[in-house]
Amino acid sequence: MTLTASTDAAALASGAPPTPPGRRAAARGRRVRPGQPWWFLLPALAVLTTFFLVPTIYNLVYAFTDWSSFKTAINPVGFDNFHSLLSSGVLLADLRTTVIYALLVALFQNVFGLLLALLLEADTSLNRFARVMFFVPVIMSALAVGYVFQALLKPTGVVNSILGALAGHPVRYAWLADTRWTLLYVALIHAWKWMGLAMLIYLAGLKTIDQDALEAARIDGATTWQTFWQIRFPLLAPAMTFNVATALLGSMNSFDIVQATTGGGPAQTTEILNIFIYRTFGQGLFAQATTMSLVLLVVIAVMAFPTIWLLRRREQVL
């Protein structure tokens, strides 16, 4: 009895869920009935099939047709759409922009989130208030965030006014019209919106670090930096897996913030793939737009496996 309880405690400490009674019995070698009848899953499966599986299958099918708003008939055309997309060069350029955007967001969102979590770790009432304030952008509409920043970053907007007051001369830099750096600024806006969520996950991760390990480090004379870098940061690996994976893969599918701030401009330097898909769909080329979203799906899946494998491997150090 005590053995099971302490195994459970160790499992809990490392972040794994407690083993259910059926599994434990199976581990001991006895045949076990599952906890619930299989048909309890049907309602959830029905919703999943209707709203997820069916549209994905349609997506796959329509990519091989010539569906458009110009005519009623839909004819299969084989790999035509893929050929014309890959030969136009716009798809690959936009994919490159999307991957760079996703990498920037993953970097900044996690750095900001971790810094905030470390800063607001102690449970004082000021910290609690600050945590709430930093979480508010997460629940704001992405389009609203985009429009707010579009107004702030105008050449005659608030940001330039503040910079001008500090610099002593008028600043008229067009933040959202720089063909080189606007992608970075938009990634920063995206990271700002979601850093509250990253902060929350990192806070949870920090709280589950075994106090014994930290006390031992303190007794051994480790500095704050050493404690952080060599003990706390590695032990945050599960939180990092979640944050980096969702930030990277989630922002590959981004649309709202970029559409609201730059609309893909200037000169299509911030045109992430979803904006190109939106533009193509708007011209009535439904099949081509479907093909592009299929390509995006494949690219995200291809990126997901190595990313998650690498991050999970880090966790095994524990």
Added chain:
Amino acid sequence: MRKRLGATAAVVASLVLAACSNPSSGSGDSGKGGSSSWPKETAKLNGTTLTIWAAQNSNTVAKKVISDFESATGAKVHVVTIPDPYEQGVQTKVASGDKPDLAFWQPTASELTSLNATTNLQTLDGAPWISKFSPALRNITGLLHGKRYAALISSPAVEGVYYNKQVFAKYGITSLPKNFDELLTDARQIKAKGGTPFYEMGGDKWATQWWVQVQLADAAKQGLWDRVNANKETFGDPTILNAIKKYKALVDEGLFNKNITSATFVDQGKALLAGDAAMVMQVNSFFGELQASASTAELNQKIGFFPISPSGNVGTFIPDQSNAVVAFKTGDGKRESAARQLLSFWLGSEYPKYLAAQNTVSLETAVPSPATVPDALKSVAASVPTSVGSMQALAVANPDLYLNLANMLAGTMSPEKVASTTQAQFAQLAKAIGAPGYK
């Protein structure tokens, strides 16, 4: 396990077959029933409800017409605003089978095609109001393959130059330019004296295409777009490419505003009204923007309009979404007939009241325009009969020329690249439409 796999495969296969049918194809009734009957304008329609789809900038256009129609016939009419981008929203809904009774829609052939007019829209041939239109405007737009699908309800927009009269006077320009070269001479005169001749909205982008299109007015009259439609000429050939290069040369010469790459539509209106720039190449919706911030008296005093083309003062007309209304084939004979009745009422006995409420120019010979219509709009309307069709009006598809031109202004695309990218997109759309020559 094998049974489950088999069941899943069966589900997938049936979905695949179902997917190959178009949800919007069901109601394509050939319309032989009611299409030729035009009911009396005020026939009773109690119990009939009509839906009109409108965009943000056209949802109040029919307000007076609708309230008068409702009192005269007992019908109920709802205006539903489809959010911008309007065309995309309407296309998506129609593609999934959701149709209104009437909708505001750009009456050009390319836009009627993108709505699949032959399947989705009622033909309006034989309508009682057609003969009331002035002859020059009767068949200028709204037609596709010889059949009429759209009813023109306001003067089609025209691409031309809106100028600030006070700035012209300040820089000593006493007569309006009579062709493109004279326009440039005047512009250089303004620049030499320290003014900004032209203002362009490279930030919002969509107006950049007017500069190329007005330069093509002469060529359009000689069948340029027919040749492009048949794949006998491309955007990369000298006619269009030289127009693009000329636009770039003018910008490089410094004849435009310094913030050209970030300027917006609103900035453009403010700049012309305040006299920060002398001229703007724009369409009617620009004047609508000016009307939102200045009175008619002020506009009559400050703002004028003249059309321009390489060899003369010929405008390039580009009817937009707020200029015309289409009627859908909904499958419900009663509502289809009521929709036609509303159009007859609007362009028939209600027309003078509509013109007064909207303060817009009359298209019918027997009905005069209200005296309070701003002078610039009167000039625009006067240029329509002699105007030439734009790319939107005459080409079989509508590529994103404006986007590529905005990229050129930002320095990331050469004129040649603009032409080749636009041509590639045009070819893709033309192929999807099934235009001969682009298979």
